[in-house]
Amino acid sequence: MTPQQIALVQSTFKSVASIASKAADLFYGQLFEIAPEVRPLFPADLSGQKVKLIGMLATAVHNLHQLDVILPAVRDLGGRHRRYGVTPEHYAPVGAALLWALEQGLGPAFTSDVKVAWSEAYSTLAGAMQGV
Numbered sequence: 001m002t003p004q005q006i007a008l009v010q011s012t013f014k015s016v017a018s019i020a021s022k023a024a025d026l027f028y029g030q031l032f033e034i035a036p037e038v039r040p041l042f043p044a045d046l047s048g049q050k051v052k053l054i055g056m057l058a059t060a061v062h063n064l065h066q067l068d069v070i071l072p073a074v075r076d077l078g079g080r081h082r083r084y085g086v087t088p089e090h091y092a093p094v095g096a097a098l099l100w101a102l103e104q105g106l107g108p109a110f111t112s113d114v115k116v117a118w119s120e121a122y123s124t125l126a127g128a129m130q131g132v
């Protein structure tokens, strides 16, 4: 990722952080619509899940410029995901739902540069989680 892309991801994450709970609802709603097969992997009550996901995303976003610092934690996260039943095929719909939720949350601020920057950030994290 370029320093500009990292800055874009960090500044837009700040904007959605104020509506984090709504963005998380949008994200899970979209994910279960486009990939209903992943719904059973999650607990019925998603409230704890939302807090964890947002917290982890916040940590990752803040450390994009020094990924080596969080890489061991991201790899461990990937290992736990395999144990949750997550397969490599699941990463694409999750990424798509994330981009879609960001687009809803950011509105016109979701420019094509922002989209590319977030796609890069997600691929980087998803790749590290899968040990790529």
Ligand code: HEM
Binding pocket: 038, 041, 042, 043, 049, 052, 053, 056, 057, 077, 080, 081, 084, 086, 087, 090, 091, 092, 094, 122, 125, 126, 129
């Ligand atoms: C960048 C990508 C992702 C991030 C940052 C992320 C983050 C997290 C975090 C922080 C947790 C809390 C539990 C833990 O720390 O082990 C979690 C749990 C979970 N995630 Fe992810 N995740 C990602 C991708 C995915 C994908 C692709 C799937 C596929 C459907 C998925 C499904 C799950 C499931 C099923 C749980 C456990 C739910 C439970 O039993 O409580 N995640 N995720």
